[in-house]
Amino acid sequence: MVAAVSGAVQHIVVMGVSGSGKSTTGGALAARLGWPFIEGDGFHPEANVAKMRAGVPLDDDDRAPWLRALAQAFARNQAAGQGSVMGCSALKRAYRDILRGGAPRVRFLHVHGSRALLEERLQSREGHFFPAKLLDSQLATLEMLGPDEDGAVVDMALSVEDQVDQALRLLGLRA
Ligand SMILES: Nc1ncnc2c1ncn2[C@@H]1O[C@H](COP(=O)(O)OP(=O)(O)OP(=O)(O)O)[C@@H](O)[C@H]1O
Numbered sequence: 001m002v003a004a005v006s007g008a009v010q011h012i013v014v015m016g017v018s019g020s021g022k023s024t025t026g027g028a029l030a031a032r033l034g035w036p037f038i039e040g041d042g043f044h045p046e047a048n049v050a051k052m053r054a055g056v057p058l059d060d061d062d063r064a065p066w067l068r069a070l071a072q073a074f075a076r077n078q079a080a081g082q083g084s085v086m087g088c089s090a091l092k093r094a095y096r097d098i099l100r101g102g103a104p105r106v107r108f109l110h111v112h113g114s115r116a117l118l119e120e121r122l123q124s125r126e127g128h129f130f131p132a133k134l135l136d137s138q139l140a141t142l143e144m145l146g147p148d149e150d151g152a153v154v155d156m157a158l159s160v161e162d163q164v165d166q167a168l169r170l171l172g173l174r175a
């Protein structure tokens with residue numbers, strides 16, 4: 001399917017705390033748009049993954065090189081004239097600023113929901129390095145999108161299909 005989007009090339013970061021559904025919703029949104037999906041987790045240095053696996057939250061210094069690598073991924077797609085979708089927690093505004101540095105139009109889709117549902121999803125997920133006990137630090141770090149930030153919020157309790165429909169509508173995208 002080829003995306004018909006009015007205007008310039010754009011990039012969508014599907015953001016949220018661990019377990020919110022960034023990979024699932026982001027992958028589905030990318031498929032609907034016909035754009036590549038960038039899995040942010042795949043860009044973490046091994047030391048970051050080891051830290052999270054050990055139950056220790058990442059700090060700003062851990063996340064900075066990872067975010068810069070993700071911004072470069074946007075820059076490469078931008079240079080190719082290709083829009084893209086990325087799954088990345090992007091918990092703080094300062095982190096989103098780094099991502100915005102990668103391309104002229106970087107927008108955000110925040111997948112958000114209750115702590116109870118997040119915990120349920122994290123606990124039922126198998127074969128993933130991220131432990132549910134880090135959920136509270138993720139929520140404490142999260143800064144919601146500001147009114148001046150280009151983006152939208154969807155409810156993680158919705159089906160993936162409904163989330164994608166809402167995202168397309170809220171972000172004014174045609175797939
Ligand atoms: N809309 C949804 N409805 C029901 N289950 C969902 C939905 N979205 C995701 N899930 C399930 O919730 C779990 C977490 O989803 P996913 O791995 O996509 O989250 P994530 O935000 O990418 O997590 P992480 O950042 O830790 O990688 C998975 O088991 C996934 O199948």
Ligand SMILES: O=C(O)[C@H](O)[C@@H](O)[C@H](O)[C@H](O)CO
Nearest residue numbers: 017018019041058089090130
């Ligand atoms: O900023 C962070 O703390 C990390 O990106 C985490 O959110 C994890 O990478 C991911 O969500 C776990 O899979």
